[in-house]
Amino acid sequence: MTLKLTRLIKENKGGFIGTLLLFFLMVMTFYALFFVSTQSRLQWNDPIHWSDNPKTAAPEWFNVILKPFGHQLPEHKIFYQKDATVNSINETDFKLENNTFSYQFDFNEFPPAFDIPYEITLGEIPPILEVYVKRPDNLEFKIYSNSLESVSSSQNNGDNAVDNNNNNSTTPTLIDSNTVLGRVFSSSSDVRNSLAEYGGIFKFPISGLSAEKIIFSKTDSNTPLKGKYEFIFSVYSFDSDTVLKNLQLVIQGKVYGLLGTDELRRDVFFGILIGTPVALFIGITVALSSSFIGLFYGLYSGYTGKKAGTFMLTVIDIFISLPTFIIFIIISIHFGRNLLFLIGLFILFGWPGVALLNRTFSIQIKNYPYIEASKLMGESDFKIVLRHIVPQLLPFTLANFALSVPIAILGESALSFLGFGDPSFPTWGQMLQEAHASSAETLGYWWWIVSPGLMISVTSIAFILIGRSLENLVKIGKRR
Amino acid sequence: MKVFLFFLLKKIIILFIVLFITLFMTIFLLGSTMDKIMMDQVRLQAINSFSGAALENPKLQQLKTNEERQKLIDQQIKIQSQSLGLDEPWYSPKKLFNSIYKIITLNLGNSRFFTTYYGSNSVNDLILEKLPNTILLFTSSSITIILIGLFFGTYLASKEGSIPEKFISGLAATSRGVPDWWFSMIMIVIFSFFLHVFPSRATPLSSPNEPGYIIDLLYHMTLPFITLVIIGFSPFVYYVKYIVLRILDEDFIKTLKIMGIPQKNILYIHALKNAGPQLSTILGLGITASLSGSLLVEQIFDWPGMGNLFYNAITQNDSPLIIGLSYISVLIYLLTRLILDICFTFFDPRIKSGET
Numbered sequence: 001m002t003l004k005l006t007r008l009i010k011e012n013k014g015g016f017i018g019t020l021l022l023f024f025l026m027v028m029t030f031y032a033l034f035f036v037s038t039q040s041r042l043q044w045n046d047p048i049h050w051s052d053n054p055k056t057a058a059p060e061w062f063n064v065i066l067k068p069f070g071h072q073l074p075e076h077k078i079f080y081q082k083d084a085t086v087n088s089i090n091e092t093d094f095k096l097e098n099n100t101f102s103y104q105f106d107f108n109e110f111p112p113a114f115d116i117p118y119e120i121t122l123g124e125i126p127p128i129l130e131v132y133v134k135r136p137d138n139l140e141f142k143i144y145s146n147s148l149e150s151v152s153s154s155q156n157n158g159d160n161a162v163d164n165n166n167n168n169s170t171t172p173t174l175i176d177s178n179t180v181l182g183r184v185f186s187s188s189s190d191v192r193n194s195l196a197e198y199g200g201i202f203k204f205p206i207s208g209l210s211a212e213k214i215i216f217s218k219t220d221s222n223t224p225l226k227g228k229y230e231f232i233f234s235v236y237s238f239d240s241d242t243v244l245k246n247l248q249l250v251i252q253g254k255v256y257g258l259l260g261t262d263e264l265r266r267d268v269f270f271g272i273l274i275g276t277p278v279a280l281f282i283g284i285t286v287a288l289s290s291s292f293i294g295l296f297y298g299l300y301s302g303y304t305g306k307k308a309g310t311f312m313l314t315v316i317d318i319f320i321s322l323p324t325f326i327i328f329i330i331i332s333i334h335f336g337r338n339l340l341f342l343i344g345l346f347i348l349f350g351w352p353g354v355a356l357l358n359r360t361f362s363i364q365i366k367n368y369p370y371i372e373a374s375k376l377m378g379e380s381d382f383k384i385v386l387r388h389i390v391p392q393l394l395p396f397t398l399a400n401f402a403l404s405v406p407i408a409i410l411g412e413s414a415l416s417f418l419g420f421g422d423p424s425f426p427t428w429g430q431m432l433q434e435a436h437a438s439s440a441e442t443l444g445y446w447w448w449i450v451s452p453g454l455m456i457s458v459t460s461i462a463f464i465l466i467g468r469s470l471e472n473l474v475k476i477g478k479r480r
Numbered sequence: 481m482k483v484f485l486f487f488l489l490k491k492i493i494i495l496f497i498v499l500f501i502t503l504f505m506t507i508f509l510l511g512s513t514m515d516k517i518m519m520d521q522v523r524l525q526a527i528n529s530f531s532g533a534a535l536e537n538p539k540l541q542q543l544k545t546n547e548e549r550q551k552l553i554d555q556q557i558k559i560q561s562q563s564l565g566l567d568e569p570w571y572s573p574k575k576l577f578n579s580i581y582k583i584i585t586l587n588l589g590n591s592r593f594f595t596t597y598y599g600s601n602s603v604n605d606l607i608l609e610k611l612p613n614t615i616l617l618f619t620s621s622s623i624t625i626i627l628i629g630l631f632f633g634t635y636l637a638s639k640e641g642s643i644p645e646k647f648i649s650g651l652a653a654t655s656r657g658v659p660d661w662w663f664s665m666i667m668i669v670i671f672s673f674f675l676h677v678f679p680s681r682a683t684p685l686s687s688p689n690e691p692g693y694i695i696d697l698l699y700h701m702t703l704p705f706i707t708l709v710i711i712g713f714s715p716f717v718y719y720v721k722y723i724v725l726r727i728l729d730e731d732f733i734k735t736l737k738i739m740g741i742p743q744k745n746i747l748y749i750h751a752l753k754n755a756g757p758q759l760s761t762i763l764g765l766g767i768t769a770s771l772s773g774s775l776l777v778e779q780i781f782d783w784p785g786m787g788n789l790f791y792n793a794i795t796q797n798d799s800p801l802i803i804g805l806s807y808i809s810v811l812i813y814l815l816t817r818l819i820l821d822i823c824f825t826f827f828d829p830r831i832k833s834g835e836t
Contacts, residue, residue: 334509441665442680444673453662460657
């Protein structure tokens with residue numbers, strides 16, 4: 001038994017590789033279906049969900065490749081409130097609370113940005129916030145300060161402030177009657193203005209530079225200064241009700257995760273993962289239906305012959321001559337952006353090729369002597385087709401099925417790339433469309449392009465390899 | 481010969497049916513938006529001509545109230561739209577016939593957003609400007625692919641089972657599964673971003689009337705050309721090999737071998753000649769497939785061809801341009817198929833003698 005199996009694998013290397021690839025895809029599909037909730041899948045298009053991730057970061061393992069070249073990209077680092085050392089000073093009329101994060105920085109490049117999200121429950125008197133950075137060379141910069149008075153005074157019109165926390169303003173906003181949500185961005189004008197005061201320390205003009213390129217820079221030249229940095233977030237509170245919550249320090253990196261992130265800070269690996277079941281679903285549904293329709297259409301038109309058969313052949317001819325892609329585009333402009341609609345479209349234009357093949361075969365089989373014999377024995381046409389012709393055609397149909405899966409997958413990705421994809425089902429084609437729209441290929445965000453395209457190719461190749469070796473098996477079986 | 485003519489007639493009839501189906505579909509799906517655009521144009525024209533006339537004609541200036549003025553403009557719009565047939569819906573038979581007639585006679589109207597280099601916004605001019613670029617890129621790459629395929633495919637047919645032959649078979653399976661537009665993006669990342677060999681945008685920087693334009697165009701064409709050849713050559717090599725292999729099995733080749741004719745001559749003269757009919761079908765399928773695939777590849781390289789224009793027309797929802805472009809591309813597609821079918825029948829003795 002094992003000997004037979006090894007021989008089968010040896011004779012069909014392509015089919016074996018295809019099966020392995022398919023197994024890998026199945027594992028991804030099962031993981032995506034059973035371990036990723038619908039809710040987190042829907043968060044793909046929600047930019048706030050991804051706000052703690054770095055923008056267009058390369059995969060983490062890219063640093064391993066860069067190591068021999070003596071170059072390291074800054075890693076993404078998130079500190080939570082529990083990581084901070086808290087130091088409280090109680091005075092008579094106020095309380096100072098210092099939250100200190102210490103960050104070890106040893107990279108050859110500046111981090112692209114940092115931000116500090118926080119949440120404060122207000123008491124009667126609004127507190128004062130200050131952010132300091134202590135550098136390895138013992139310089140200390142005050143980069144941000146805000147007395148939350150303006151926020152608490154604007155309590156009445158608090159409803160317009162809800163969706164404000166994702167654009168690049170550091171202005172804290174009220175989320176309910178006494179909670180303030182804020183985020184200090186390194187790119188904000190507040191931070192840049194407070195850094196402008198330290199211009200004298202540096203031996204180069206800092207006016208045009210962004211905040212992280214000043215804070216992490218050596219004083220004599222604009223190159224990164226390695227060492228231990230301390231970020232101090234201080235709260236001056238004037239009553240006991242003021243509580244600081246959910247404080248974080250996010251140092252944006254240039255490497256993140258298994259496959260990096262895209263322009264909207266989304267994890268590319270997550271997109272790949274949730275795209276797998278969709279791609280397989282499209283491919284398999286389309287292939288299954290079109291080979292099923294093709295089988296019976298071809299059978300009927302081949303077996304009956306005569307005028308109906310000729311007419312059915314002409315219909316196939318017309319369908320085959322249609323310039324499918326252009327028609328897809330024109331129809332999609334009008335109805336598009338729906339997954340089920342796309343699948344229907346692919347089925348509509350997918351079956352004629354299969355039907356033509358099945359027709360040719362059924363004409364061949366029809367003229368075999370044993371069919372004529374069973375006709376003479378008085379078997380009904382229906383029975384003959386079902387018992388003698390369909391079993392002969394099934395292996396071919398199986399091969400056809402495998403070979404039409406990649407056509408559907410490639411077609412879907414091409415249409416998604418044109419912007420006709422269903423936005424509620426993120427697919428690999430849509431990821432590539434977004435990459436192209438942000439001109440990822442000219443900016444060199446290779447991780448954003450390589451992985452979705454590679455997945456499309458792997459899926460198609462798996463089915464092509466399986467289909468080909470099935471075809472060979474059928475042919476060999478015939479010869480014997 | 482009679483059978484041949486009958487075959488040809490059938491093909492041409494199918495061609496016309498297909499052309500009408502696509503045309504009908506396009507008008508059916510884009511007709512209402514087209515009418516809206518026309519109506520807007522008429523309205524704008526009426527307002528403009530009224531304000532122009534008001535300057536010259538003092539009588540018109542006496543119409544002080546806005547209502548009176550509006551009434552006059554509305555009247556103008558009504559007359560205009562009636563003369564253009566806009567008062568009827570797009571699906572009325574008269575209008576349907578009219579728009580089909582207009583498209584068939586290549587009266588494709590004006591684009592809403594795009595102009596040629598010389599400033600014309602007629603769809604005909606736009607297509608005429610872009611078509612030569614598409615033909616240049618795709619015929620040159622197709623010819624290269626065909627030459628490589630014929631030479632290597634026939635060569636590999638004599639080396640069945642060798643490592644290069646297996647490699648090509650694997651490569652053919654692989655490159656059929658790789659989307660060519662994605663491969664183009666990868667090529668840009670490699671050759672333009674990392675190696676800085678070629679520009680990432682294939683639109684030439686100099687204008688068409690400068691003397692160095694052709695050289696500039698060819699330089700910008702190199703990367704798309706290489707990409708198309710790499711992605712396209714291996715399936716074709718594989719097919720040629722497959723067909724030639726089947727012919728090498730036939731008796732007349734064995735006879736030629738016994739007669740002492742050199743292997744090279746057998747391969748490249750006798751086998752290839754007999755593979756002609758089958759090759760031309762596959763070639764036809766390949767060329768027509770590459771025509772529709774050109775849309776995305778051109779857009780990614782920003783090659784100034786029809787596909788790129790089509791993509792931009794879609795994203796800007798420029799209906800007149802979309803209708804014109806789909807008509808012209810369908811026409812090119814069908815004509816290519818027809819010519820190839822004729823060649824195929826001409827080569828294939830079975831059809832001429834009426835065996836099928």
